[in-house]
Amino acid sequence: MAVKIYKPTTPGLRGMTGYTFQEITKSKPERSLTKGPRKHAGRNSLGRVTVRHRGGGNRRLLRVVDFKRNKLDINARVAAIEYDPGRTARLALLYYVDGEKRYMIAPVGLKVGDIVVAGAQAEIRVGNSLPLASIPVGTTIYNIEMQPGKGGQFVRSAGTSAQLLAKEGEYAQVRMPSGEVRLIRQVCYATIGQVGNTEHSNVKLGKAGRKRHMGIRPSVRGTAMSPRDHPHGGGEGRQPVGMPGPKSPWGKPTRGYRTRRNKKTDQYIVRRRSKSGR
Numbered sequence: 001m002a003v004k005i006y007k008p009t010t011p012g013l014r015g016m017t018g019y020t021f022q023e024i025t026k027s028k029p030e031r032s033l034t035k036g037p038r039k040h041a042g043r044n045s046l047g048r049v050t051v052r053h054r055g056g057g058n059r060r061l062l063r064v065v066d067f068k069r070n071k072l073d074i075n076a077r078v079a080a081i082e083y084d085p086g087r088t089a090r091l092a093l094l095y096y097v098d099g100e101k102r103y104m105i106a107p108v109g110l111k112v113g114d115i116v117v118a119g120a121q122a123e124i125r126v127g128n129s130l131p132l133a134s135i136p137v138g139t140t141i142y143n144i145e146m147q148p149g150k151g152g153q154f155v156r157s158a159g160t161s162a163q164l165l166a167k168e169g170e171y172a173q174v175r176m177p178s179g180e181v182r183l184i185r186q187v188c189y190a191t192i193g194q195v196g197n198t199e200h201s202n203v204k205l206g207k208a209g210r211k212r213h214m215g216i217r218p219s220v221r222g223t224a225m226s227p228r229d230h231p232h233g234g235g236e237g238r239q240p241v242g243m244p245g246p247k248s249p250w251g252k253p254t255r256g257y258r259t260r261r262n263k264k265t266d267q268y269i270v271r272r273r274s275k276s277g278r
Contacts, residue, residue, distance in 0.1 A: 003199050006206075016206025023090065023196070025112055026080035030093055033103055034061040039215075057215025060085040066094075066102040067143060067151035069118040069129035069189060074098060078114045078127070081106055088158035088200045092116075092127070105143055105156055107193030118189070126193040132164065132172040133186035139164050142195050144174065145188035152191070159201065161194035173270055180273035222249070 002022065008014035042054030063084050076094035082103075084091045092106040094116065104116070110127045118129035124136060135141065140161045143152030155162045155177060165173040171183040205211055208218070222232030223241065231247045241247075245255045 003202050012207035012209070014206070015204055016210075017202065017204045019203065021083065023081050024083050026082050026093065029061060029063055029082060030101055030103070033064045033093075033101060035064065037062045053217045053219050054215060055217050056212055058085070058213050062086060063091060063103055065091065066104055067153075067156075068149070069104065069143075069152075069191065070149075071096060071100070071102070071118060073117065073119040073121065075115050075117050076102070078110060078112050078116065080112060081110070087156070088197060089156065089195050090158075090197050105191070106196045107142065107191065108196045108198060109193065110196070124192060127191065129189050129191045131187055131189050132174075132184060133167070135164055135190065135192070137164055137166060139192060140194055141174070141190040141192060144184065144190040146184070148185060148187045148189075152189070156195065158195055158197035159199075162190075164190075171268075176273070178273035179271075180269060181271040183268040183270060222246075 002020045004018045004020045006013040006016045006018065039055075039057075041056075042049050042051035044050045063082075063086065065084075074096055076096045078092050079095045079101075080093040082091045082093060087105075090106040091103045092110055094102045094104055096102070104127070107126050110116075114127060116125075116127035116129075117123075120131055120134050122128040122130050122134075124130070124139065129143070140163055142155040142161050144154040144162060145151060146153045154174075160177045162177060163175045165175050165181065167173070167186060170185060172186050173181055174184050175181050222230035223239065225233035227234035230249050231243065231251060232241045235242070245253055245257075248254050
């Protein structure tokens, strides 16, 4: 995928870049694999805002993606590469030999007409899904399961990939995109390759309207608020935050503050992520 640069005919277009969509082969999604989700604008069932800066945006259909790849040893042909408004990666539409259709996350190098398969005896080829026990050490993988049969939860965004480093006993060591090395059971499935749309990080929105199209509302600086609205607010003129470190609107530290609370999985982390991967 290449990045398209716009002519600076307006201030909004100056510096704006976008997708060429040259890899997309089908403009409309498969109707049987879509849902129409309701918008909640960041509110929970009580109507209270739990995720700030959400609301509006273009209408979108939710694509039902097969993260489990549980149709084992059944060949599927890649019928199309499609755009998904709900994720950064592209989707590949699969036609199985038994007539079923499914979506999968499209890796780099997967083309229309290719054959993919999932199973322990599958060939080590881009797009195929195998258990970690059947994948050679050093292979680049994505869409990795955390628990057997639950479906891929790791490494699903555009351009990301992990690497299988070692196998020992029941577990395999996998290096995540953040640099963290984690133990994952060898019975868990992963897909061979790297997630496509690798140029996604190079796209510049260029104007506020494109952010609103995504359903993201403006974010106001805490220093521009009053003291009752934010801990950073108040003061005559431009003031520093007036405290040792910045805080959230609810008083939680936000710089250098560890938010990870799941200590049950600490035993599976061989090496913490690198600072550059944060």
